[in-house]
Amino acid sequence: MLGLSKKDLMFLMIVTALTLAAPILLNPFPESSALAQFNAGYPDLMQRIAIFAIFAVGFNILFGLTGYLSFGHAAFVGVGSYATIWMFKLLSMNILPGILLSVTLGGIFAYLIGFVSLRRSGIYFSILTLAFAQMCFNLAYSVLTPLTNGESGLQPELSDPRILDAARAGGTVATPNLFGLGMNATWKVEALGRVFQFNAGYYVCGVISVLMFYLALRIFRSPFGMMLRAIKSNQHRLNYTGLNSRPYMLTAFVISGMYAGLAGGLLAAMDPLAGPDRMQWTASGEVVLMTILGGTGTLLGPVLGAGFIKYFENIFSKINDTVLHSWFSFLPKWLEDICVAIIHPFVGQGWNLTLGVLFMGVVIFLPGGLIEGGQRIGRLWRRKPGGNGAPSAKNAAAE
Amino acid sequence: MGILEVKGVNKRFGGLQALGDVNLSVAENTVHAIIGPNGAGKSTLLNCLVGKLIPDTGSVLFSGQSVLGRKPHEINQMGISRVFQTPEIFGDLTVLENVLIPCFAKRDGAYRLHAFESVADERDITAHAEQMLRDVKMWDKRDMLARALSRGDKRRLEMAMCLSQHPKLLLLDEPTAGMARADTNNTIDLLKEIKARGDITMVIIEHDMHVVFSLADRITVLAQGTPLVEDVPANIKGHPKVQEAYLGQAHQAH
Numbered sequence: 001m002l003g004l005s006k007k008d009l010m011f012l013m014i015v016t017a018l019t020l021a022a023p024i025l026l027n028p029f030p031e032s033s034a035l036a037q038f039n040a041g042y043p044d045l046m047q048r049i050a051i052f053a054i055f056a057v058g059f060n061i062l063f064g065l066t067g068y069l070s071f072g073h074a075a076f077v078g079v080g081s082y083a084t085i086w087m088f089k090l091l092s093m094n095i096l097p098g099i100l101l102s103v104t105l106g107g108i109f110a111y112l113i114g115f116v117s118l119r120r121s122g123i124y125f126s127i128l129t130l131a132f133a134q135m136c137f138n139l140a141y142s143v144l145t146p147l148t149n150g151e152s153g154l155q156p157e158l159s160d161p162r163i164l165d166a167a168r169a170g171g172t173v174a175t176p177n178l179f180g181l182g183m184n185a186t187w188k189v190e191a192l193g194r195v196f197q198f199n200a201g202y203y204v205c206g207v208i209s210v211l212m213f214y215l216a217l218r219i220f221r222s223p224f225g226m227m228l229r230a231i232k233s234n235q236h237r238l239n240y241t242g243l244n245s246r247p248y249m250l251t252a253f254v255i256s257g258m259y260a261g262l263a264g265g266l267l268a269a270m271d272p273l274a275g276p277d278r279m280q281w282t283a284s285g286e287v288v289l290m291t292i293l294g295g296t297g298t299l300l301g302p303v304l305g306a307g308f309i310k311y312f313e314n315i316f317s318k319i320n321d322t323v324l325h326s327w328f329s330f331l332p333k334w335l336e337d338i339c340v341a342i343i344h345p346f347v348g349q350g351w352n353l354t355l356g357v358l359f360m361g362v363v364i365f366l367p368g369g370l371i372e373g374g375q376r377i378g379r380l381w382r383r384k385p386g387g388n389g390a391p392s393a394k395n396a397a398a399e
Numbered sequence: 400m401g402i403l404e405v406k407g408v409n410k411r412f413g414g415l416q417a418l419g420d421v422n423l424s425v426a427e428n429t430v431h432a433i434i435g436p437n438g439a440g441k442s443t444l445l446n447c448l449v450g451k452l453i454p455d456t457g458s459v460l461f462s463g464q465s466v467l468g469r470k471p472h473e474i475n476q477m478g479i480s481r482v483f484q485t486p487e488i489f490g491d492l493t494v495l496e497n498v499l500i501p502c503f504a505k506r507d508g509a510y511r512l513h514a515f516e517s518v519a520d521e522r523d524i525t526a527h528a529e530q531m532l533r534d535v536k537m538w539d540k541r542d543m544l545a546r547a548l549s550r551g552d553k554r555r556l557e558m559a560m561c562l563s564q565h566p567k568l569l570l571l572d573e574p575t576a577g578m579a580r581a582d583t584n585n586t587i588d589l590l591k592e593i594k595a596r597g598d599i600t601m602v603i604i605e606h607d608m609h610v611v612f613s614l615a616d617r618i619t620v621l622a623q624g625t626p627l628v629e630d631v632p633a634n635i636k637g638h639p640k641v642q643e644a645y646l647g648q649a650h651q652a653h
Contacts, residue, residue, distance in 0.1 A: 003515070218514070219514050221519070222513055223516060232491065233492055234489050237488060242504035243509055244472045
């Protein structure tokens with residue numbers, strides 16, 4: 001069914017179920033408990049996780065399969081964001097035209113940048129993509145101010161023409177919507193001492209991310225995906241086997257650029273404000289981190305990496321000294337101060353330090369990322385009853 | 400006229416004349432061996448045939464068409480496959496996938512966007528690749544990662560990859576280099592089998608005279624970039640010029 005094997009179909013069903021149930025699953029702690037701040041089931045965070053999962057899954061089609069490390073994918077995110085805002089300004093607050101345009105523009109930009117950058121491989125390719133992305137950033141920041149509104153960022157305003165629905169909105173800027181369904185519409189359900197928030201914006205992002213995941217799954221299992229893996233493995237042999245690696249690379253680059261454009265479009269659709277910092281090289285680096293942290297070249301890895309980084313970014317940066325003091329208040333005063341002083345650099349503003357340490361740990365001890373960690377645990381668990389834990393190529397290739 | 404015609408090929412690397420006026424004509428469906436001491440220019444010649452190097456002067460015609468200036472994938476699409484001196488395979492892919500890729504290349508050409516089809520649904524191609532693996536007796540290793548194979552198996556796999564495309568011309572660069580005796584004999588048997596089908600031309604570069612004399616229909620002896628003799632194997636063995644070339648090298652070596 002759906003062109004997938006039974007195993008993959010099962011896999012896709014599980015991912016779909018987890019995505020749909022995320023508002024419940026990510027809210028495990030009751031509101032009243034001290035652990036409630038570790039809940040991730042609020043719309044803003046879940047939207048971000050879904051969007052960055054799309055970004056990372058697309059990036060992985062390029063980096064994971066072909067091994068070409070692009071350091072400029074944030075440029076496509078930025079292009080997608082600006083495209084969506086412009087559609088909001090010119091056409092309507094319906095997110096559909098904006099998202100379609102962001103995918104298209106992401107693809108076109110990726111074609112142009114890829115066409116030049118793919119003349120080189122390895123570090124030179126990375127540097128070229130980085131240079132292009134920084135050029136886009138600087139253009140958006142200063143030169144193209146009429147298009148991007150420079151540093152302060154672009155957002156829909158009351159004076160915009162909005163030819164399709166300006167009249168209906170009355171005297172306010174309407175919220176982004178999908179045929180009238182506002183992206184900020186949230187249905188709250190109180191049960192078991194928890195507040196579950198079912199947000200329209202999250203479900204739009206979630207459904208699109210499942211579709212994109214399905215697309216990536218198809219690409220991974222296709223002859224095209226096999227050729228991309230062959231490029232990573234031995235491009236020399238591939239050329240002598242009668243295949244031209246250049247157009248394969250360029251297609252992979254454009255597909256991942258379209259994923260990035262889509263992610264940018266969705267970011268702007270959820271929160272209609274696009275600034276140039278979305279294109280900066282730190283943003284390009286973040287998606288590399290997500291992919292490597294989760295597991296390069298695996299299907300689920302980038303999703304896990306995106307979720308992991310966005311979750312910790314939100315949760316760790318919320319913890320401040322007051323929170324820390326309340327955690328350690330059971331200790332004597334001097335010990336409490338020492339504990340807070342030790343943990344202080346790792347939370348709040350310093351959460352990047354935590355991320356850095358985690359990233360180093362993963363790269364050194366789990367080169368295959370979180371997925372490899374999961375596989376190792378699974379293998380340990382399986383070895384005990386059966387006694388045969390020999391990993392076969394089939395297992396490794398499946399995830 | 401032969402299927403492969405090399406005419407007046409010269410190749411210079413700085414001050415070194417690697418190939419000097421090489422002429423070679425390979426008849427269709429024969430096995431042509433190129434032998435010669437180290438540094439005679441055998442590999443350079445082969446590289447000129449597959450587009451890795453472009454000769455300074457001269458022409459290389461395959462089935463009447465020039466291969467010069469064409470990219471490696473274009474030359475392969477013309478019907479020339481090459482086995483390398485050190486096996487070139489896709490180490491991170493399974494053995495079966497290694498054979499599937501050349502099958503796709505043969506059917507779909509140098510590029511095709513088949514991103515939404517499933518490999519598992521391509522039954523014809525899969526069946527062909529599986530048959531190929533049975534032919535080279537690697538069927539039970541089909542799900543292994545190719546890099547985990549022994550050297551001999553890697554070589555067999557590379558040959559299966561080339562043969563799966565049914566090339567008109569198969570170029571073999573020292574197909575038994577560094578192999579154990581048993582593996583060498585297996586390779587000879589495999590090549591003999593392929594030769595017996597009578598629909599493929601082979602050019603073999605080889606140091607192992609046992610391999611050369613059990614397979615070749617004609618032999619060209621290359622020394623210092625120029626062909627010394629070209630003849631049938633029986634006449635090559637006792638040829639004075641050949642003995643001189645090899646003995647001369649032996650004298651220098653000591």
